[in-house]
Amino acid sequence: MKWLWRVVLPVLCLALVAGGVFTYRWLTAPVGATYIDIADAGPAPTPAALTSTGSSGSWHVDCGRNQERMYNSDNLVAQPGIVGGAHHVHDYVGNMSTNALSTDASLAAARTTCQFGDKSTYYWPVLLMPSAMTPMDGMTMDHSTIAVPTSVRVEYRGSPVSNVIAMPEFLRATTGNPHAVTEHGANTQHVQWTCSGARDKVTTDYPECGAGQQTIRVFDFPNCWNGTTTDSPDHRGHLVFPVAGGGCPLGTLPVPQLHIEVSYTLPPGTHYAIDAFPEEHYSSLTDHAMFVDVMPDSLMATVVDCVNSGRHC
Secondary structure, eight states, X not given: OHHHHHHHHHHHHHHHHHTTSEEEOOSSOOTTOOEEEGGXXXXXXXXXXXXXXXXXXXXXXXXXXXXXXXXXXXXXXXXXXXXXXXXXXXXXXXXXXXXXXXXXXXXXXXXXXXXXXXXXXXXXXXXEOOOSEEEBOSSOBOGGGEEOXXXXXXXXXXXXXXXXXXOXXXXXXXEEOTTTTTTTTTTOTXXXXXXXXXXXEEBSSEXXXXXXXXXXXXXXXXXXXXXXXXXXXXXXXXXXXXXXXXXXXXXXXXXXXXXXXXXXXXXXXXXXXXXXXXXXXXXXXXXXXXXXXXXXXXXXXXXHHHHHTTOBO
16 A cells, blocks of 8 residues: 555645645755755855955844744735735844835834844745645744744945945845746855855855854845935846946945845754745745845944944944
8 A cells, every 4th residue: 555655645745735725845855956065165255355445344233033933925125015925935034024015114113123223124035944744824834844043144344445325214125036047047146055164165056064064044235226216126226236346336326235144053964945936946046135224324324434434343
């Protein structure tokens, strides 16, 4: 009878998926996910050289690591107003009210997990651990399959060639591409994976880290603002990345660059993966992060002063 279950169980799982009751999660490696020993990864990119007119400081805010287990399948930046529009689950720190229906006013009135009254929202896809079948509730998945980060570092950095100016309140930003597989790798160059014991190595595959090392996702955001709008039709055109050498393209202004690192302590050999659109098949290429600036003007002024003065706050 064992052969029967080998046939019946996959069919049953597919039927449950079609009925919207369960989603199938992997017991070994998910289809579409690729892994690499961190020792075989390429070298980390060399930062642009700091010039005499550059801003070398950094400002760090502790926003926790989502111990509150705030999750939803919305994307306020890319799919505003569409409940469940992401079709995968996001992990949040910062603003505790963020969902598809959030407004600037509701964000400004909400509680936050960040220090200093920073009500900004920072989010990325959850990282999933191996399991068999996970019940769905129409919005999110069983939280037991989601890996809670060991730490989250939220940092703002300067420009290697100039001072930075304040971000406008409610500026939207995105890095990475949740559709990277179907869009043939577009917009993926500023999201990397690495290990705590091999920071000189980075990869766009899922890294296999050595014993005792943490797995780290690294998100660098664009920081060249058009000076006019807080969003754009493609949610990218209003805030772009610097050109070679670190300067901003003509017609844009440098604002503090957001840098986020999300670290996990995972059992060696675990075939983890980020949640993704179904057609993206759990690929690490689809990793991405989003941000909405909800800092009070006075706090943003503090960030700018710290960065431009070359301090590490």
